[in-house]
Amino acid sequence: MxxxxxxxxxxxxxxxxxxxxxxxxxxxxxxxxxxxxxxxxxxxxxxxxxxxxxxxxxxxxxxxxxxxxxxxxxxxxxxxxxxxxxxxxxxxxxxxxxxxxxxxxxxxxxxxxxxxxxxxxxxxxxxxxxxxxxxxxxxxxxxxxxxxxxLSYLDFYQLDAHRRTLTVGAGVIFADMRKHLRDRGFALKQDITNPNSGTICGWVVTGGYGIGAYKYGHVRQTVKALLLLQPDGEWKTVTPEDPLFEKVFGSEGQIGILAGVVLNVLPLSYVSKLYAFSFEEAESIEKFVDLLNEWNLTPASMIYFDPYYLKTTHEIEQEKLNRELQEAVESADPLRIARNRQDLDTIKHYQGLQHVLVLEFDSKKDYHFSYRRTTTEIAHKLWEHRYQPVEMKPKGPSMLVSETILPLSKLAEYSQFVQSSVSAWTGNPVKTEGHILNAKEILVQTIILADIQTVRHKLYLGLVPFITQTALFFGGRPYGIGIWNLPFMKGMLQNGHAEPLKALQQIKRETDPDNLLNQCKYINPAGRKFTLRLYKGVTPLFMEKGVQ
Structure with a gap:
């Protein structure tokens, strides 16, 4: 009803x-x-x-x-x-x-x-x-x-402040909603990690994980209803009680067009308590998350940075602050000079950090710490990077990324394997950032900085599927399929995702028998060239051999 x-x-x-x-x-x-x-x-x-x-x-x-x-x-x-x-x-x-x-x-x-x-x-x-x-x-x-x-012109939205719900159309992007809600004293429970783009409806059907996931869960736990336009052109309002509800999330537009979403929003929290902890080994991250659960501590978000990510972040921050300091000196602005010098002193401490976990609490009742940690200034600086992994791109000047969801217990083994293989082969250290989704999983972005205009760095493109295959080897899954991750559907089937995939394929057959929506992609094989079918079928064989 x-x-x-x-x-x-x-x-x-x-x-x-x-x-x-x-x-x-x-x-x-x-x-x-x-x-x-x-x-x-x-x-x-x-x-x-x-x-x-x-x-x-x-x-x-x-x-x-x-x-x-x-x-x-x-x-x-x-x-x-x-x-x-x-x-x-x-x-x-x-x-x-x-x-x-x-x-x-x-x-x-x-x-x-x-x-x-x-x-x-x-x-x-x-x-x-x-x-x-x-x-x-x-x-x-x-x-x-x-x-x-x-769908970009379907960017209609409406906030019901009394009921704390937000209704958005298919073209509404996150950046606009952050500002709209903030100006009215509200905020999204979950947020995408891309700061300036991405539609909310698109995110719902492709991912649904991001900032805020640790406390508030997957976006499906926030959505009250979906407005789905089925392939035959009939409207269907889908609520959490409907068996179809779960299938829409991650369906990648294969079973209909998500034309609208009603989701719960939060009163804007003026609490943002940040902590950053540095660990000598990646294995300690899982143990620390287990302790947080034992202590009943509930951060809204937890973000992981590996040492190579921190090193590049330090270089970027240092270059930016030195430019700003030079501008402040030229304009004789003592306040800016003092602030930039203080920031430069703060980021010097990045160099002593290893595997860092940044925690953000949005409610006082969720935290109480009396343990050794990094300085508050470092925590704030690193928290600013929740939206800014793309700042690394000019260092490439291209940024190749593998996005996967891993068992948290396998993060250390995964990181060690990638560093001992990809980083060692290329002499170009891979950088890793991750969002802790819950006590068992982490959404990982593994980054290779490259200049794809050069022949050598074009070869780095082949390392992205290798990294994704590595995640599958350690029990993970790609964060979406589209076209470029088609070779990893076989691995998803083997890693316990066969039933949801089969259920989605059955809905596709029933509602879009002619495969009209989004051909070639994900579960729609229509229109695939022989070479694309070959890429899907043969790539896993080579990647599996390489990882094993």
């Missing part, structure tokens, strides 16, 4: 529209190009695809709130990539993928979204779903001349 509050929240999303935004943008372009486009027929959207019947039929079907357009070369750079695919060499992408789109449909309201999905279902038209395009595994890139369904 769907509550009236949830129904009201989703009715708000269904009534919202981007009509004003689209109209203003078109008017702005008209003003910008009025000297170069004497008549309305000369404007960019006027003759986008005069010879494509499908484009023309959809133009007639959808309202003026929505936009359809053919990608120009600059737009293709954006829409044909994501934060991971952008680093894959063009030759390799061409070998494995037919990376091509027909045109973009950007619905401006949920009615148009539903019309498009129904039309696609009836006409058996394949399309790829795109939110912010920040997921690194190829989940949003278009394949085989399919349509791109761009």
């Amino acid at each position: 769907v509550s009236s509050n949830v129904q009201t929240a989703f009715d708000f999303l269904k009534s919202a529209s981007s009509q004003k935004r689209v109209t203003e943008q078109k008017r702005a372009v008209e003003l910008l190009l009025e000297k170069h486009a004497p008549s309305s027929s000369d404007l960019p959207w006027a003759n986008s695809s005069p010879n494509d019947p499908l484009f023309q039929n959809l133009q007639k079907l959808l309202s003026d709130s929505s936009m359809l357009f053919i990608l120009n070369p600059v737009q293709q750079e954006v829409y044909h990539a994501d934060s991971g695919t952008a680093f894959v060499p063009g030759a390799l992408k061409k070998l494995l993928l037919t990376l091509k789109s027909r045109f973009v449909v950007r619905p401006g309201n949920l009615d148009d979204l539903q019309k498009f999905v129904r039309f696609a279902f009836e006409k058996k038209i394949r399309y790829s779903i795109r939110g912010a395009g920040t997921w690194p595994f190829g989940g949003a890139i278009p394949m085989n001349d399919e349509i791109i369904l761009d």
